[in-house]
Amino acid sequence: MSGNLLEIKDLVVKYYTLSGIVRAVDHVSLSIRPGEWLSVVGESGCGKSTMAYSIVRLISPPGRIVGGQILFNGRDLLSMKPKEFRKILGREIGVVFQDPMTSLDPLRRIGDQIAEVYITHLGMKKKEALEKAGEVLERVGIPRDKINAYPHQMSGGQRQRVAIAIAVALKPKLLIADEPTTALDVIVQDTIMDLLESFKEEGTSILFITHDLALAAERSDRIAVMYAGKLVEEGPVEEIVENTLHPYTQGLLRSVPDLWGPKKIESIPGYPPDLRSPPPGCRFHPRCKIADDTCRRQEPVLNCVGEHCIACHKAGELLKR
Amino acid sequence: MGKKGLGYYIVVRALMIIPTILILYTIVFILLRILPGNPILAVVGTRNIPPEQLKHLEHLAGLDKPLIVQYFDYLWNVLHGNFGVTLASPMGVPVINYIATRFPATLELAIWGFSFSVIIGLVTGMIAALRKGGKIDTGMRLYSIIAYTLFIPWFGMILQYVFGVVLGVLPTGGRIDPRINLHTITGLYVLDSILTGNIPALISSIKHLILPSLTLGIVLSGAYTRLVRNNMVDVLSMDFIRSYKARGIPGYKITWYALKNAFIPVITLMGLQFAILLGGAILTETTFSWPGMGTFIVDRIEYRDYNSIQGAIIFFAFFVAVISLIVDVIYALLDPRIKY
Ligand SMILES: Nc1ncnc2c1ncn2[C@@H]1O[C@H](COP(=O)(O)OP(=O)(O)O)[C@@H](O)[C@H]1O
Ligand SMILES: [Mg+2]
Numbered sequence: 234m235s236g237n238l239l240e241i242k243d244l245v246v247k248y249y250t251l252s253g254i255v256r257a258v259d260h261v262s263l264s265i266r267p268g269e270w271l272s273v274v275g276e277s278g279c280g281k282s283t284m285a286y287s288i289v290r291l292i293s294p295p296g297r298i299v300g301g302q303i304l305f306n307g308r309d310l311l312s313m314k315p316k317e318f319r320k321i322l323g324r325e326i327g328v329v330f331q332d333p334m335t336s337l338d339p340l341r342r343i344g345d346q347i348a349e350v351y352i353t354h355l356g357m358k359k360k361e362a363l364e365k366a367g368e369v370l371e372r373v374g375i376p377r378d379k380i381n382a383y384p385h386q387m388s389g390g391q392r393q394r395v396a397i398a399i400a401v402a403l404k405p406k407l408l409i410a411d412e413p414t415t416a417l418d419v420i421v422q423d424t425i426m427d428l429l430e431s432f433k434e435e436g437t438s439i440l441f442i443t444h445d446l447a448l449a450a451e452r453s454d455r456i457a458v459m460y461a462g463k464l465v466e467e468g469p470v471e472e473i474v475e476n477t478l479h480p481y482t483q484g485l486l487r488s489v490p491d492l493w494g495p496k497k498i499e500s501i502p503g504y505p506p507d508l509r510s511p512p513p514g515c516r517f518h519p520r521c522k523i524a525d526d527t528c529r530r531q532e533p534v535l536n537c538v539g540e541h542c543i544a545c546h547k548a549g550e551l552l553k554r
Numbered sequence: 555m556g557k558k559g560l561g562y563y564i565v566v567r568a569l570m571i572i573p574t575i576l577i578l579y580t581i582v583f584i585l586l587r588i589l590p591g592n593p594i595l596a597v598v599g600t601r602n603i604p605p606e607q608l609k610h611l612e613h614l615a616g617l618d619k620p621l622i623v624q625y626f627d628y629l630w631n632v633l634h635g636n637f638g639v640t641l642a643s644p645m646g647v648p649v650i651n652y653i654a655t656r657f658p659a660t661l662e663l664a665i666w667g668f669s670f671s672v673i674i675g676l677v678t679g680m681i682a683a684l685r686k687g688g689k690i691d692t693g694m695r696l697y698s699i700i701a702y703t704l705f706i707p708w709f710g711m712i713l714q715y716v717f718g719v720v721l722g723v724l725p726t727g728g729r730i731d732p733r734i735n736l737h738t739i740t741g742l743y744v745l746d747s748i749l750t751g752n753i754p755a756l757i758s759s760i761k762h763l764i765l766p767s768l769t770l771g772i773v774l775s776g777a778y779t780r781l782v783r784n785n786m787v788d789v790l791s792m793d794f795i796r797s798y799k800a801r802g803i804p805g806y807k808i809t810w811y812a813l814k815n816a817f818i819p820v821i822t823l824m825g826l827q828f829a830i831l832l833g834g835a836i837l838t839e840t841t842f843s844w845p846g847m848g849t850f851i852v853d854r855i856e857y858r859d860y861n862s863i864q865g866a867i868i869f870f871a872f873f874v875a876v877i878s879l880i881v882d883v884i885y886a887l888l889d890p891r892i893k894y
Contacts, residue, residue, distance in 0.1 A: 289800050323801035330800075335793040339891060340814055350801050383890040399801060 237264040237304075238406055238438050239288070244301035246283050246292060253509035257283040257296070259462040262535075265407065270430075270439040272449035274485065275459035276505050281442045284459070285409050287311075288440075289328055290318060305407070324354045327400030331412040333393035337384040343370075343395050344380030350402045365402070373398040373428060390421035394428065401432055408432060411442045426452060446485040450474050455540075458482045461506050461516040468541035478543045480521050515546065523547055564883060571875040578871050579632075579864065583625055586860050592617055593641035596857045615641050628864060637865030642857035649865040652850060657869065658741025659729055660846030663770065663838065664831045665742075666763050670771025672824065675778020680813060682779070683786030694779060702776030706834060710769040710841035717765060724765050727843035731758040766842040770834050774827055781823055785816035818889050825881035829874050 241263045248255035257280040265271045273281050287298050288310065303310045305326070310318065330336045338346060347369060348362035357365070367377040373394040384392055393413060400408055410429060414422035430452055433439050443449050449456055450470055457467040458479065466479040477483045484501035503520040506512055515533050518524040527546045535544040594611045612618050616627065631638055637649040682694035718726035730736060730743055736755040739746050744763065747756035789795065789812045798808045836848030843849070847866050854862040886892045 291796055291799060319802040319804070321802070322799070323803070328797070328800035330793055330797060332793055336797045338794045338798070338811055338815070340818075340889065341811070349803065353801070353803055385891045396797070399797075 236266065238267045238269075238306065239263075239265040239440070240302075240304040241284070241288070242302040242304070244284065244287060244303065245299045246280070246287055247297060247299050248283075249295045249297065250509075255508045256462050256511065257508055258287065260301075261459070261462075261464050263457055263464065263467070265438050265440060267406065267438055268433065268436050269454045270433050270441060270452055271455045271457060272441040272443060272453040273457045273459055274443055274446045274449050276485075276501075277444055278505050278508070279459045280462040280508070281444075281459055282411050285328075285411050285440060285442055288409060289322060289326060291328075320354070323350050323400075323405075324403045325405050326407045326409065327403075327405040329393070329396050329400045329408065329410040329413045332416050333389050333396055333413075334416070336396050337392055339384055342381055342383055343387070347380075347395070347399050347402060350399055354403055366398075369398045369402045370395070373401075374424075390417055390425065393417060393421075393425055397425070397428060401437065404435070405437060407438045407440065409440045409442075412444070413441075414448070415443070415445075422448075446482070458485070461511050462508055463516060463544065464535060464542075465517065465545070466541075466543045467535075472541045476541070478541070478548055479517075479545050480523060480547070481517050484520075515544075523550075560883070560886065563886065564879070567879050567882065571872065571879070574875060575868060575871050576629075579629065579868055580625075582864055582867050583628075583860075586858065586863060587621060589855075589858060591858050593858045593860060596859075597642045597645070617641075628861070632865070632868060637869065638861035640854075640859055640862050642854075642859045642862075649862050652862065653847070653866060653869050655741060656845060656847050656850045656866070657873075658738075659844060660835050660839070660848060660870075662729075662742045662744065662763065663766055663844055663846060664828075664835055666767030667770030667774065667834070667838070668824075668828065668831065670767055671774035671778060671827070672820075674771060674775035675820075676782055676813075676817075678775070678779040679782025679816075680786055680809075682783040683790060683816075684809070686787055686790075691783075694783065698776040698779035698783070700776070701772050701779070704773045704776075706769060706773055706837040707841045709773060710766070710838060713765050713769055714842070725762050726765065729759060729762050729845060730755060731762075734758055766838050766844055769841070770831070770838045774830065774834060777823060777827065778820060781820055782816055785819055786812060789815040818885070821881060821885040821888065825878040825885075828877050828881065831874075 241261060244258050244261045245256075246258040248257055259280075261280075261284055263271070263273075263284075273284065275281055283292065283296065286292050288303055288305075290298075290310065292298055298311060301311075305321065310321070313321075337343065344363050344366045347366035348357075348359065351357040351362035351365050352359065363380065367380050370379060371377050375391060375394050375398070379387070379391075384395070387395070393416075397410075397413070400410075408429070413429070414425050417425065426448070429439060429441070433452075441449060441453065446456070446458075450473070453470045455468065456470050456473040458465050458473070458481065460481050466473065466477075466482045473482060474486070477486055481501070488500040501520055506516060506519070512519055513532075514530045515521070515524065515528040518528040521528065525546075531546070533544045533546050533548075535542050536548065537543075592612070594608060594615060594617065598608065598611075609618070616624060619627070628638060637653065639645070640647045640649060640652070678694045678697060682691045685691045714726040717724040725731075731754075734752075734755050736743060736746055736752055736759075737750050739749055743759035744756060747753070747759055792815075795808060795812055798811065835846060836852065838844065839846045839848035840852055847870055851863055851866050854866070
């Protein structure tokens with residue numbers, strides 16, 4: 234239809250915990266075009282990972298996808314049979330997780346772990362698959378002979394490269410990366426971002442999840458900002474950075490540490506709300522400087538001007554300024 | 555990889571066996587001398603024997619020597635592979651002759667009991683973990699606690715009663731039907747039956763093995779059920795399992811990888827459990843009149859047969875130490891993260 238690779242429509246995900254129902258993702262709609270880099274940004278606990286894992290159906294109890302649709306190339310992922318869905322997982326959609334120290338099997342050689350995706354999805358013979366594993370290792374910047382290494386013999390950065398190698402081994406159309414650099418130091422972080430970008434250049438769409446708006450702004454085509462389980466602002470990266478509308482996004486932008494000037498980490502006061510009982514009205518209002526009575530009572534809906542969408546009662550005023 | 559360190563590790567571990575056995579021998583030696591009576595008195599019993607003749611018999615058995623001399627004499631002999639001769643009826647038989655027939659019996663029981671315990675533990679633990687939080691999980695956890703606290707003679711007797719007396723399908727004692735002639739090669743009856751193509755002996759020896767090894771196996775399995783379940787639950791919540799899922803790896807393979815990871819700590823338990831088998835085997839053997847090392851030691855205690863008891867225990871301890879060394883080496887080889 235619209236030429237989107239992935240379309241998330243009205244997704245609702247809840248965690249049914251003993252202490253209450255966590256509304257982790259609350260009616261979120263998003264889409265990614267082929268070859269596009271979309272970053273989802275927001276503070277920790279805003280539902281970014283939950284949203285991303287819903288795409289690959291990795292939500293396990295007490296979590297449950299309660300509503301919505303996720304279309305991939307027009308096919309609904311959520312209603313697919315497990316066997317059918319597994320053919321897409323790892324082949325057309327690759328996932329990279331946050332912590333490279335724990336995302337590889339400690340007992341198996343990395344070559345075997347990479348080769349496994351070729352064997353599983355393409356039915357390759359072991360020898361041929363290992364050959365391919367060596368190639369993809371080199372592609373992510375690790376010497377081919379590391380194929381016989383175990384995960385514990387590599388650094389965090391190297392392990393994340395291996396995890397990326399496995400995720401991209403079959404040239405997926407979509408690569409989901411959930412804070413892939415958060416556990417790494419800054420210099421390594423940059424090289425991993427370069428690596429991800431190189432796959433984008435080869436035509437892979439990237440869904441990049443981060444709490445770091447500045448990091449996202451460097452590479453993204455579009456940015457979606459999530460707050461307390463909701464999408465609050467979304468648009469092309471220039472729009473988001475230069476024509477920031479939502480007070481939350483503005484706060485995120487300001488809380489970026491300035492490497493050159495004197496440090497001015499002006500973070501947003503307060504914390505994201507407890508998603509078992511989010512505040513009424515606009516969920517951001519308790520932390521918002523310009524909130525008024527409407528914000529406290531009425532939930533804002535997402536409105537778009539061109540490609541730039543925002544959920545804020547004050548959007549009109551902000552636009553005028 | 556530090557594979558060159560493995561040889562060093564083995565040597566150090568092997569050397570540590572020596573003090574272990576020395577301490578055990580010393581304890582057994584002291585305990586035996588503290589027990590009232592001695593082998594000669596035990597044989598002679600209440601019969602009236604002139605004191606001079608008693609002295610003479612004690613002299614023949616070397617019991618008139620100072621304890622410290624007896625202690626080192628026996629140690630010296632053992633170091634030369636000589637476990638001494640029996641001191642009580644029948645007297646003068648090399649202890650090693652007894653060990654040669656009794657040890658395979660215990661080994662066979664241990665192997666079967668051990669296999670039962672590991673298999674039962676792995677299956678129950680794995681199922682519990684996969685059904686975490688459900689009724690089956692609760693049931694398996696209950697099983698592990700009950701199995702763990704079962705007392706071998708008591709549980710063995712229940713099995714004997716049910717399968718031997720009520721149902722009458724399985725023998726309740728011995729290793730094989732005494733009417734069957736089995737040519738022994740290794741002393742492991744099942745193996746010997748297969749090697750000599752003796753079908754009746756094979757059936758009979760397996761039937762005799764079932765109850766005692768199941769008793770031992772179930773009692774020892776409780777610890778495995780618990781450990782496997784808990785490890786498996788931990789492993790299943792780990793990131794790499796989620797990563798496997800995200801790569802479209804089939805579920806049964808993921809379960810297998812999880813099991814492998816959960817199994818690593820279990821290997822350590824296996825080493826420990828094999829030592830516990832000594833105690834378990836003695837209780838099981840006496841319950842099922844199993845002619846192994848356990849019943850041998852118990853029999854010989856009545857005769858205060860110092861040499862037999864010391865010899866049997868040293869031999870058994872040495873065997874257990876070697877097994878646990880082998881288990882540790884396997885552990886080190888299986889887990890690539892281990893550095894020696
Ligand atoms: N397994 C879980 N059980 C209960 N609550 C969860 C679970 N995982 C996440 N949550 C809750 O869901 C909300 C969103 O979490 P998450 O998606 O991890 O956010 P983010 O990735 O943006 O940090 C949080 O409030 C978190 O506490
Ligand atoms: Mg997250």
